[in-house]
Amino acid sequence: MAVTDTGQTGAGAKKPSPLFKNLTAKIAAIPMIMTALVVFIGCTLWTIYHSFTKSRLLPAPEKWVGLENYERLWSENRWIVSIENLAIYGACSLILSLTIGFILAALLDRKIRFENTIRTIILYPFALSFVVTGLVWQWILNPQLGLQNVVRSWGWETFTFDPINNADIVIYGILIAGIWQGSGFVMVLLLAGMRGIDEDVWKASRVEGIPAWKTYIFIVIPMMRPVFVTALVIISAGIIKVYDLVVAQTSGGPGIASEVPAKYVIEKMFTSQNLGLGFAASTMMLLSVLVVLIPWAYLEFGGKKNG
Amino acid sequence: MKLTTKLLAATAMVAASSASAVELEVTHWWTSGGEAAAVSEFAKAFNATEHTWVDGAIAGSGGTARPIIISRILGGDPMHATQLNHGRQAEELVEAGLMLDLTDVAEAEGWADVVNPSRLLDSCTLDGKVYCVPVNIHSPQWLWLSHAAYEKAGVDVPADWFEFVDSADALKEAGVVPLAMGQQSWQTNLAFGAIMVAVGGTDLYLDVLTNKNAEAAASPEMTKVFEAFAAARLLSEGSNVQDWNQATNLVITGQAGGQIHGDWAQGEFQVAEQVAGTDYTCLPGLGVNEIIATGGDAFYFPKSDDPEITAAQKELASLMISREVQVAFNLKKGSLPIRGDVDLSAANDCMKKGLAILAAGNVLPDGVNAFSADTQGQIDDLTVEFWNDTSITVEDAQARYVDIIEDAD
Numbered sequence: 001m002a003v004t005d006t007g008q009t010g011a012g013a014k015k016p017s018p019l020f021k022n023l024t025a026k027i028a029a030i031p032m033i034m035t036a037l038v039v040f041i042g043c044t045l046w047t048i049y050h051s052f053t054k055s056r057l058l059p060a061p062e063k064w065v066g067l068e069n070y071e072r073l074w075s076e077n078r079w080i081v082s083i084e085n086l087a088i089y090g091a092c093s094l095i096l097s098l099t100i101g102f103i104l105a106a107l108l109d110r111k112i113r114f115e116n117t118i119r120t121i122i123l124y125p126f127a128l129s130f131v132v133t134g135l136v137w138q139w140i141l142n143p144q145l146g147l148q149n150v151v152r153s154w155g156w157e158t159f160t161f162d163p164i165n166n167a168d169i170v171i172y173g174i175l176i177a178g179i180w181q182g183s184g185f186v187m188v189l190l191l192a193g194m195r196g197i198d199e200d201v202w203k204a205s206r207v208e209g210i211p212a213w214k215t216y217i218f219i220v221i222p223m224m225r226p227v228f229v230t231a232l233v234i235i236s237a238g239i240i241k242v243y244d245l246v247v248a249q250t251s252g253g254p255g256i257a258s259e260v261p262a263k264y265v266i267e268k269m270f271t272s273q274n275l276g277l278g279f280a281a282s283t284m285m286l287l288s289v290l291v292v293l294i295p296w297a298y299l300e301f302g303g304k305k306n307g
Numbered sequence: 308m309k310l311t312t313k314l315l316a317a318t319a320m321v322a323a324s325s326a327s328a329v330e331l332e333v334t335h336w337w338t339s340g341g342e343a344a345a346v347s348e349f350a351k352a353f354n355a356t357e358h359t360w361v362d363g364a365i366a367g368s369g370g371t372a373r374p375i376i377i378s379r380i381l382g383g384d385p386m387h388a389t390q391l392n393h394g395r396q397a398e399e400l401v402e403a404g405l406m407l408d409l410t411d412v413a414e415a416e417g418w419a420d421v422v423n424p425s426r427l428l429d430s431c432t433l434d435g436k437v438y439c440v441p442v443n444i445h446s447p448q449w450l451w452l453s454h455a456a457y458e459k460a461g462v463d464v465p466a467d468w469f470e471f472v473d474s475a476d477a478l479k480e481a482g483v484v485p486l487a488m489g490q491q492s493w494q495t496n497l498a499f500g501a502i503m504v505a506v507g508g509t510d511l512y513l514d515v516l517t518n519k520n521a522e523a524a525a526s527p528e529m530t531k532v533f534e535a536f537a538a539a540r541l542l543s544e545g546s547n548v549q550d551w552n553q554a555t556n557l558v559i560t561g562q563a564g565g566q567i568h569g570d571w572a573q574g575e576f577q578v579a580e581q582v583a584g585t586d587y588t589c590l591p592g593l594g595v596n597e598i599i600a601t602g603g604d605a606f607y608f609p610k611s612d613d614p615e616i617t618a619a620q621k622e623l624a625s626l627m628i629s630r631e632v633q634v635a636f637n638l639k640k641g642s643l644p645i646r647g648d649v650d651l652s653a654a655n656d657c658m659k660k661g662l663a664i665l666a667a668g669n670v671l672p673d674g675v676n677a678f679s680a681d682t683q684g685q686i687d688d689l690t691v692e693f694w695n696d697t698s699i700t701v702e703d704a705q706a707r708y709v710d711i712i713e714d715a716d
Contacts (some may be wrong), residue, residue, distance in 0.1 A: 056681065057377065057399035078688050143547075165547045167695060251549060253490040255695025256688060270374035272684030273396070 044286065051279035059275060069280035079281065082259040085171045089178070089260070090239040096179050097235055098228070101186030106216055108187070109194045119191070123184040130181065134248025137177035138164065164250060167257035174242075174249055174258055181245075182238060186231050193227030194220060229300075240289060261285050329619045333606075334363035334379075335390035336372035337640075341574040345640035352632045358619045370493075380405055385609035387616060388623055393430045393439050393605035395679045400607075406438045407608040412621045413437040418628065423647035424601055424670045431605060439605040440624045442633075443642035446599035446661060447569040447673065448501040450590040451576075455561030456483045467594030468505045471565060472535075475542050478564045486542040487554040487563035492691035494551055496683070498567040499536055499690045500674055505595035507532040509671060515712060516677040524712040525705065533701045533708075539567075540694045558587065567593065573657050574641045583656035591660055599664055602673030603642065682715040 051070075054063040073079050104122060108115055125133065140146040143162040151159040163173030197220055205215040221228075243262035246252060252259045261281060269278030331353070337346045343364070350360040363386055365372035373396065376389050380400060391397050400406055413419070413428075422428040422441060431439040450468060457464045457474070460481035465471040475485035488494060504512050507528050514523035523529065546563055548554050555575040557563035566572065573589070581587050592598045606627060608620040626632055633644040638653055643661050651662060664670070674683055689711065693704045 056679070058381070058403055076688075077692065251491060253549070253691070253695065254547075255692045256492075257695065267684065268681075270377070271370055271680065273399070273680040274684075277681075 047279050048283050048286075051276060051283045053276050055275035055279070057273040057275070065276070069276045070284075073277060073280050073284065078256045078259055079261075079264055081256050082261045082264050085258060086239070086242075086261055088171050089175055089242065090236075092172075092175050093178050093182070093239055094232070094235055096175075097183045097186050098231065100179065100183040101231070102190050102221075104183070104187040105190040105194055108191055110212075119188065123188055125181045126185040128181065130242075130244040131248040133177050133181045134174075134245045134250075137173070137180070138249045141173050141176075165254055167254050170250060170254065170258045174246060177249060178238075178242065178245060182235065186235065189231050189234075190224070190227060193224040196227075197223055236292070240285065328357035328359065329613075329615050330359040330361050331387035331616070331619055331623060332361040332363050333388045333390075333623075334365060334372070334376055334386045336365050336369055337390070338364050338366050339574070340578065341639060341641060345636050348632065348635040348639060349627060352626055352629075352635075353623055356622060356626070358622065380609050385611075387611065387620060388606050388608050390604055391439070391607050392602060392675050393427065393441055395676065397439070397607055398433070398679075401433050401438045405609055407610050407617065407620055408436050409438060409440065409608065409621065409624050410436045412625050416625055416628070421628075421646045421648060423645070424665070424668070426670070426672060426676070427601065427603065427605075427645055430676045439607045440627050441603060441605045441645045442627050443637055443640055444601045444603045444645055444661075444665070445569055445571060445642050446591070446601055447497045448504055448567075448592050448599050449570055449572070449657075450501075450565055450567055450593045451555065451558050451572055452565040452588040452590070453558045453561050453563065454586055454588065456481075456558070456564045459483060459561060460564075464588050465594070467590065468502070468535075469595070471593075472538060472542070474564070483561070484543065484545045484557065484563040485565070486539060487546045487548070487557040487566040488543040488694070489551045489554040490547075490549050490691075490695075491551070492687035494554070494568070495690040495694040496674070496687045497569065498539065498694075499532075499686070500600070501567045501593055502535050502539060503532045504598060504600070504671065505593040506535045509596060509598060512671060516672060516674060519712055519715045521709050521713040524709045529708070530701065530705060533705050536690075536693070537701050537704075540697065543694075570643075570657065570661060571641065573655075577641070577655075589657040589660065591664055596669075597664055597667075598669040598671060599661065600671040600673040601665075602675050603645070679716050682711060685711045 050059050050061065052064060052066060053060055054065045054068070055061075108119060112118070128136075141162070141164045143149065143160075143165070148159060148161045151161070163169045163176075201219060201223070202215070205219060210219075241262055242260055243266065246258055246260050246263055250258045252263060262285070265278050265281045265285070268274050268281060272278075333349075335346055337343060346362075346364075350362060353360040365375055369392065373391065376386070376391065377400070379385060380389075385405070397406065418428055418437065419425065427441040427444070428437065431437050431441060450471065452464055452471070454464055456478060460474070460477040460483060462474050462477045465474050471485075478485045488498065500512075503515075511523055511526070511528050511532070514520045515529070546554060546557060548557065551568055551572070552575050554563070554566050555568065555572045558566045559576060559579045559581060570589075573583075576583070576587055583589060606624070608624065611617055611620070627636075628646070630646070630649050633646060634649050634651065637644045638651070641658065643658065643665055644651065647666065651658070654662065674686070678686070686708070689704065689707055693699050
């Protein structure tokens with residue numbers, strides 16, 4: 001037995017198949033690969049298939065209706081409003097949380113006193129869930145209790161700030177809460193990135209007499225590209241799935257003015273018991289992510305091969 | 308589930324079956340003070356038998372609890388009994404064969420004869436078989452009026468919806484919001500249904516809800532309903548509240564003149580120790596048509612393989628509909644009992660008004676029974692959008708309503 005074993009090992013060592021290279025690592029990765037294939041890709045395909053069926057409370061793969069769900073989806077005012085809200089919320093939240101996060105990080109980067117304390121205070125909102133954030137800001141923006149009342153009590157009697165009850169600007173009320181919650185985290189991410197910049201870069205710029213703000217914009221930011229990409233991905237994922245914040249702060253109101261796609265999907269699937277329509281909406285959400293992701297991935301990874 | 312929990316559960320089951328008594332887990336979303344007191348009447352009665360009631364209350368309203376309940380049944384982890392609004396919500400679960408057939412109990416006890424109005428039992432019935440136990444009647448078409456608000460404005464408390472609309476200016480001048488309205492979409496839909504019965508009349512209501520007649524939905528009578536609804540939305544400016552009980556609270560404190568809401572609002576007045584007739588007035592059918600739609604709650608029993616559990620489920624079903632339990636439960640809940648042969652002399656004024664209407668047979672089907680959850684959701688969306696966006700015209704809203712009714716199921 002021992003002899004045959006040695007013989008086999010010898011034979012295997014002579015012709016190493018690339019498939020069996022790092023075999024243990026590959027075996028260890030199988031559960032994750034299977035999860036990715038079955039859970040993510042499998043379930044996505046299942047969802048897309050069922051979005052073409054008339055599934056109500058239960059999935060009904062045999063009731064094929066073609067594009068009917070998609071036609072109804074795009075004829076519904078509520079879905080259009082949801083998409084518009086997501087676009088406004090997404091664009092503003094992306095730009096503002098990156099800008100505010102970067103400015104805060106740059107200020108903290110100037111080696112100020114009590115940096116730890118300030119960093120903790122600014123990061124603190126991130127420790128709160130979206131539900132708590134939404135409730136807190138519902139109260140702050142409540143005209144009878146919150147900000148408007150405080151400013152009026154200071155003597156500015158005509159001051160009006162009531163975004164939550166104004167259908168035209170309610171989405172900005174949600175945006176304020178979202179940024180308050182998220183920009184601390186972006187700051188910490190970017191601060192970590194700044195700390196990774198070599199001290200010599202700063203020394204060199206000081207020798208050249210370049211002002212600090214120019215150094216940040218023209219040298220530090222380009223060097224921090226990977227950190228920005230990470231922050232971008234994390235913020236974007238948060239934007240697409242924004243749901244609990246809206247539910248806690250406005251529950252979609254006034255009227256349907258602050259509805260978002262994720263809320264539409266959940267409510268059509270479970271409250272309205274129309275799985276097909278919910279699946280169609282979630283497929284559209286996936287599609288919108290892919291529209292952004294594919295060109296980006298092409299530029300990011302395709303470019304490298306050429307260069 | 309952890310292994311120990313499993314073992315414990317298994318041990319408990321063995322122990323239970325040896326004594327031929329079982330534990331039934333019952334889920335519901337009755338968590339407010341009065342509701343919890345009411346449901347404990349069920350538990351008390353069931354615990355008096357050899358079985359045990361395991362309470363599975365789910366906080367939040369039906370909208371939160373229903374998805375949890377349904378996903379548990381679909382996911383193969385069913386409870387033994389659960390509250391649902393009867394009607395179309397559970398239709399597919401019944402069709403998929405996930406619910407226990409209660410026909411033998413119903414026939415043995417003659418439910419068909421005692422349940423009044425009989426429509427409640429009809430909505431539990433599918434293909435001639437009974438699948439649920441109706442336990443109470445709730446009606447949405449009520450107008451609740453604050454006496455304090457009308458005193459402040461110096462006008463008499465109105466006797467119907469039209470007087471209410473006329474009195475709105477006086478209320479506004481006195482700094483009172485005429486109509487309190489919560490922002491959630493189901494509340495505007497409820498108000499829409501109530502105004503439809505009051506302004507459009509019962510024939511129109513039945514034609515649209517029962518026959519799903521799109522022509523009736525496009526008729527000039529329906530235009531009047533939308534016009535009344537459009538006038539009503541202007542009366543609620545300034546009542547920026549979310550939940551229905553916050554809106555009711557505006558009425559209780561005299562900050563708002565009135566609220567269109569279901570009879571469950573009464574519990575809030577009771578908690579605030581207000582007396583019907585002196586502190587507040589309730590007008591069924593908005594005081595115009597003395598008629599109410601009868602929705603309500605029912606219990607369903609998911610199928611089980613264990614014959615002992617099935618037997619206990621049937622026992623619980625017959626207990627819930629029994630005379631004593633119906634009285635005890637409904638007095639606490641503030642709802643009307645589903646059988647006409649019980650004595651409710653302890654009921655308050657508003658409940659008695661409801662009972663009288665019920666006894667006269669002036670009842671309509673509720674939207675929950677007539678429309679699928681999907682259609683109901685579409686009407687929710689339309690009414691709440693219309694209510695909050697005054698730029699939507701009556702014509703646009705009605706056209707969209709007709710579209711919904713055309714595709715309604």
